Amino acid sequence: MMEIGLNHYLVLSTILFTIGLVGVMRRKNLLLLFFATEILLNAVNVAFAAISHYYGDLTGQMFAFFVIAIAASELAVGLGLLILWHKRHGSIDLDTMTSMRG
Amino acid sequence: MFEAIAFYLFAFLTIAMFYITVTTSQALYALSALAAGMIFISAFFFILGADFLGAAQIIVYTGAVMALYAFGMMFFDTTRDVKEKQGNEFIVVGFATFAAVLIVAIFAAPLVSTNMTAFYPMVEDAGNTQQVGMVLFTKYLIPFEVAAVMLLVAMVAGIVLAGKKMDKSLTLMNAEEIELLDASANTKVLS
Numbered sequence: 001m002m003e004i005g006l007n008h009y010l011v012l013s014t015i016l017f018t019i020g021l022v023g024v025m026r027r028k029n030l031l032l033l034f035f036a037t038e039i040l041l042n043a044v045n046v047a048f049a050a051i052s053h054y055y056g057d058l059t060g061q062m063f064a065f066f067v068i069a070i071a072a073s074e075l076a077v078g079l080g081l082l083i084l085w086h087k088r089h090g091s092i093d094l095d096t097m098t099s100m101r102g
Numbered sequence: 103m104f105e106a107i108a109f110y111l112f113a114f115l116t117i118a119m120f121y122i123t124v125t126t127s128q129a130l131y132a133l134s135a136l137a138a139g140m141i142f143i144s145a146f147f148f149i150l151g152a153d154f155l156g157a158a159q160i161i162v163y164t165g166a167v168m169a170l171y172a173f174g175m176m177f178f179d180t181t182r183d184v185k186e187k188q189g190n191e192f193i194v195v196g197f198a199t200f201a202a203v204l205i206v207a208i209f210a211a212p213l214v215s216t217n218m219t220a221f222y223p224m225v226e227d228a229g230n231t232q233q234v235g236m237v238l239f240t241k242y243l244i245p246f247e248v249a250a251v252m253l254l255v256a257m258v259a260g261i262v263l264a265g266k267k268m269d270k271s272l273t274l275m276n277a278e279e280i281e282l283l284d285a286s287a288n289t290k291v292l293s
Contacts (some may be wrong), residue, residue, distance in 0.1 A: 008109060010210060015117055017206070018202040019121055023123065027124070031129060032132055035132055036124055038167065052150075058224060058237045065234075076260035077263070084264065086178055
């Protein structure tokens, strides 16, 4: 109980990932959907860093860095698109973004 | 002992902050809770000895990402409550838990095998930042450069997408001018 092992971190990562997935599934506002995806990426980063530490291998930390870089660039492009959409349509609700009929 | 106390404290704080982020109906509360959760996440990196990663987490997430979200939120109408679809919560939580356990199983499956050795073992007589530099600039040099190009592409894309017509304020124009602006923009795109 008092000794923190790899499993503690993996369980924590699972819980955070679950929270993020629940957010992705129930959010309709696209900005808040982005917040939930950031939680997902962070949960995976915790698992990477923990595995890296407990196995004495730096590859996990490297992947965590690349995940951070991907999160930053995803955010820049996504927020730009979101601002563009909000200027045109005045809403960032996911239900209103149905331009295709099928 | 102290490691355990720190782990449980920050685990509780992180889970609480992220729970607020996904459940609140106020976008500003969600932003603040997310920023706090990011800082608490970096505490785990410091506990795990990944000092450079923790510093990068604070700088990139709470410094850059949160500031960008705050700027983005100025464009959106964030004062009103966010309306959410009220579906079956149990199905959502069940699927999310299943998917998360699956992800962790995929991560942890290679660890079960006993003959696992470190691919790039940590050097003993070097700090974490030094180790990261040694690995990043030898074994992971090409992914590092590709990530740099990707960030450049994202920056250009962000400027091009969001910076369009920044010199004209849509709130200060009347409806006819906006119509005219839209019409000219559409013809430019179509031609």
